[in-house]
Every structure is written in structure tokens, then in C-alpha cells.
Amino acid sequence: MKFDSVTIKDIGKALNLSTSTVSRALRGSYEISAETKKLVLEYAEKINYRPNPIALSLKERRTRAIGVVVSEIANNFFSQAINGIESIAYNRGYHVIITQSHESQEREKVNVQHLASRGVDGLLVSLSSESEEIEYIKELHEKGLPIVFFDRISDEIETHKVIANNYLGAYHATEHLIYGGFKKIAHVTSSPYLSITKERLNGYRDALEKHGIAYNDALIRYCNRGGMISEEVEDAIASLFKGKAKPDAVFTAGDRLTTVCYGILKRMNQKKEAGFIGFTNTNLADLFSPSLSAIRQPAFEIGQTATELLVQIIESKRPVTDFETRQLDTQLMIRESSVKKSAT
Amino acid sequence: MKFDSVTIKDIGKALNLSTSTVSRALRGSYEISAETKKLVLEYAEKINYRPNPIALSLKERRTRAIGVVVSEIANNFFSQAINGIESIAYNRGYHVIITQSHESQEREKVNVQHLASRGVDGLLVSLSSESEEIEYIKELHEKGLPIVFFDRISDEIETHKVIANNYLGAYHATEHLIYGGFKKIAHVTSSPYLSITKERLNGYRDALEKHGIAYNDALIRYCNRGGMISEEVEDAIASLFKGKAKPDAVFTAGDRLTTVCYGILKRMNQKKEAGFIGFTNTNLADLFSPSLSAIRQPAFEIGQTATELLVQIIESKRPVTDFETRQLDTQLMIRESSVKKSAT
């Protein structure tokens, strides 16, 4: 079955006009008589004519669509960021095409290339946890495809980037644990390739050092799939608490990672409750027990900002060469899980 | 800035071949000499040629893309369903374009029409809570655009539909509360327009009647925005518990609605804990306190099934006239929130 819609030609035939006249009438061109215009407009309305954007794109070499590549929409941070993206795109007249990499570099590549060849006007990208080398994006960028990175960014490409202040977020979270009397703070994080991993790790490390606590590699665990596979996280936690250097608190970096870790700890660890805080944008943190302390990213605003910058590039007459990296502040939401029980 | 890519013409020019020869060589047509083929393929590879899908679509009148319209991706049910959709679409060679209506009929209409005019090969739709009259979808469907409904469906259009067994899910949940000793069970649900609302309400009502409890309108609350606006839910809950017919348990129908309601009840209701159960697909129900009893929908499978049916229509040679409505079973996950404390 093919889905046939009305074309400008059909209108022309019906009204005994040339396609160009119809086209002009439809776009309200001044050179068409009011009479003809009215005729065409009314008929078009009647048969519910819609211009074919595919034909349009072919001609104009633009689609008024922007592509989004994220790892997973079932992630509070990303679904909120996407809402921010849509809010801006919508009233700038762009449509948004969302794709997921599921943390796979292969999948990311396919998506990026498909979106590009499909003629999106620009790309909003947050890298997968496997993506270290990103030649396939660089190539497109060099050919002139506007790209803005958000959240998980890369040095490899010079363009606008929008991120949360991950360094400070991690720093403050760690410091908060230290102030609360925790001394052996483990850090469970995502793939070491990711920019957010590095930024958060640095914040964590610097906070420790500032307070005279030695940084200890044995307290770090990398979960390359970012919590998508719970085994990965279970292993990390198990190995942390098995060792002799058993931590007294855990700080997690990553939305899924945080809730998954919290769940595991809760299940295995009922008595000796370790302190807990993590990056997450869930709205349900209050409902947990103990309620979940969190570092919250301004996801919606990150999405908005990235989109504004992208549209700016797309609509710029001349090649943009002056790029910036915007950093938005995180929010530290202290709840029960990061507060020592004994420390009343 | 415009993003220019290599065309078949460029290749032809460089190799002194006609565009059609190049085209055929690229598609491996049998009528091209091995030599020429090799030449073209190698050159195309070298300059990283990608066919322009826009031009292709214009010609073939198909895009190998399917459009998805849901109310909100920041909803566990939908993000899981989308993963199901993608899993099938991906290995059938279709791309997936996701859009959100944010429970607005206006937005839904815009999205549907855009996707259609953009030439998706088919549509997977779950209606917004405002959508009662859906002429704009009907029109497209009558013109031959393949459409499959899932979750929130409509009688207005005859096509394949995929849903959870909402009636039974609600029935069993209600019965479970009754068995647990609850007698005044309130039902907080979404817009009365939605199919899921009606199905679940019927299940609730029938369970009550089966157990000799009179159905009482005063215990029903409709939240038209499905929990998107928390005030709406606050009002509903407040008015329920203010009245003289104060409920002893609450049963919610809707993913967001369930978590939002639970939060409100938890905050306001610490002592006289009412029983609680609701439809939701969150993975975090275990972490709540009390842990959250839930009716879980097979979201992933619903997405998969809907996509299979859609692809079937798209690829069918002759118009499909024999439609079915598939119903998949829900899962009752009993945890603490629906169990009477005193009833130990």
C-alpha cells in the first residue's frame, strides 16, 4: 500500500492553472491576482493539501529538522534534556528526531550517519560510553554539518558544547560526605572514556585532597555500560565491600548508575548503612527510604542551551569559528542517604 | 552554512561515466562490467559517498522510517515501549522517529501531520489524554497511511491495536486490595477520554461488584493531564480524603499518576497509611518505603508487537482489511504498600 497525497499538480489540473501559478498562490506571492489566489487557497483548503516536505528538502537543501543522539531515553537526565531541546526547537520551527545509541558506539555511528544523510540541518550529540575515537562525527563536522555536543562531550571536535559543572557537582558532593564524617568514600562511575567521568572523578579527587584524605584507586569502580547491565554494578559493589579497605560511603556518577547502586546497597547492606549520594535527575528520590541524596543536573536548561547554540550555527550566514563551552551549575539535594545515622 | 555531500553526478564526472552507470554500479546491477563496477565502488568508498535518502524517498515514495507519537517519553511505560519498537524496527531496516504530544491534542495533530507529510511509511500512535475526536488521524488512515495504535487506542479507526489487558490488570489489583481487607477503595485515573481509563475503570468496578461492594462515584477522581501537573493530583487526593467517605485504599491508573500520587500520600498521610497500588512500569518500586505495589504492563512487548503489525501492513502488497486487537497480560507485583499494616 502506498500513501498518496495531493500534489500541486492536482490542484493545477483541477483549476486549469499551471503548477507555478499554484505554487505562487500558495506562498502568497504578490504577483498573483487576488482572485486566483483565493481560488487556489480555497481549493487547497478544501482538499486538505499539504506540501510535500521531501520535495521541498530536495530543493532547498534543508529540512528544518534536527537530530538528537543520546544513549538512552529511559534515563531521567536525557528525557528531561530532550524536553528542553523540544521546547526551543518547536518555537524556532524545527522538528526533532530522537535516536538512541544504547551505549553502543556502533549504534551511535549508524544513527549519526543516517541522520546526516537524511538531511537534518544539525545534530545534538551526547556520546555513548564506548565512544573514544569519533572519526565518523568529525568527518561530518568537517564537511560542514552543524553539531553541538551536550553532557558527554569530546575534545576531538571544535564546536559549541554544553555541560553541567560536573567538577563542582562532584566536589561538593564529596565534600558533603566528608563533612558528614565519612572517610572512605568509594566512587562508582561510568566508562573512563566519557568526559563526565573524568570531570566528576577530578572533582571527587580534589575534594579528598583538599581535606587531607589520600586518593585511593582501590575505591574506584568503572561500569562501562553505565548501569545498563546490573551485573556490572553488582560486581563493582561486591568487590568494593569485600576488600579489606571497605568503604563507609559511596558516591556514584550517572543517572542509572545511582538508582541501580542504591538498590543493590539497600538489598545487601541493611545494617551497616553506608553513606550514599549520586548524580541523578529522578523525581522519585524523596520516596526512597532512606531518601536519596542527589546531585541534580539542570537537564532541561542544558537541552535548551544546546539547541539555541545549534540553531544559531545552522542559521548563521557565515561559517561559525568562535565556539564556546557553556557550563551550568548542578544542584546538591541533601536528603537522608548521605547523612550518618549515628550523627544525630 | 550548508552541508554539501557528494552526489552520484560528482562520481560520474570524475570517472567520465553517466549517472545511470554509476547508479547501477553502486547497486551492483548485473549489467555493469566488473571493471566499471570496481572502479565506481572504489571511488565511492574513497570519497565516502552516501546516497541521498531524500532524493530516494521522493522517487520511491517510501522512506523506510516509521513515526511514533506518544504523550511523554519521560514515562517508564513509553520509554520501555519505544525500546521494543526500536528493537524490531532496527532489524527490519526501518528508522524510528519519536515525537511527544505532551498530552496535548494540538501537539499530537501537528506531530501526526508532520510525520505523515514527511513521508513516514507508517505511524505508531498512543493517543494524548485530550484526544477524543481524532478526525486528523482518520483522514490520513483513509488515504492509506498505515497506522497501528498501542496502549491508548480508539474505536474510531479500524486497524491493528495492541494493548495490555487493562481490564484484568485493574480487576486483579482491586481484588487484591479487597482480599487484603480494604473496603473503601478510591480510584484515581486519567482523562475519561482514554481507552485505558475506561478499561481500567471497568475492571475496578467489576471487581468491587463481584465482591459485593457498591461502586461509588464519589471515590473516583479524573486527572486529565495524567499526572503531568502535580496540582491536579494534589487536588484530587485532597478532596478524596477531606470528604466523609474517606477511602482506606487508593488504586491509581497511570505511570506518572502512580508515582505522583504515592508521593503525595506519603507526604500527607504518615500515620493512617492507606493501602496503595497502581499501574506503573518504574524499576524503582522496590526502593520506595513502603515498597510500591504495582501493576506492570509488558511495555517492551507491546512496542514490539505493534511494530511487527505495522511493518506487516506497510509491506503488504494488497490493502489489509483484516485487523486484530492484541491483548497482552499485565503482571501484578505485590509489595508492601498494598498490604495492611495491622493485618500481620
Added chain:
DNA sequence: CTGAAAGCGCTAACAA
């Protein structure tokens, strides 16, 4: 004020 024709990138029927 309106029409004819070219062209966007690609495929396919028809010629050679």
C-alpha cells in the same frame, strides 16, 4: 498576472 522549463539527486525504461 501567468505559464513554460530547468533543476534538486536518484532510478529505470528505453536506446544505442
Added chain:
DNA sequence: TTGTTAGCGCTTTCAG
């Protein structure tokens, strides 16, 4: 085996 040409739906010179 390869080239020429028309056409997918639309806009836009260029001519009337």
C-alpha cells in the same frame, strides 16, 4: 555494457 531521458513534487528564473 553503457548512455540518454523522463520523472518523483516543488520553487524559481525567464518569457510571455
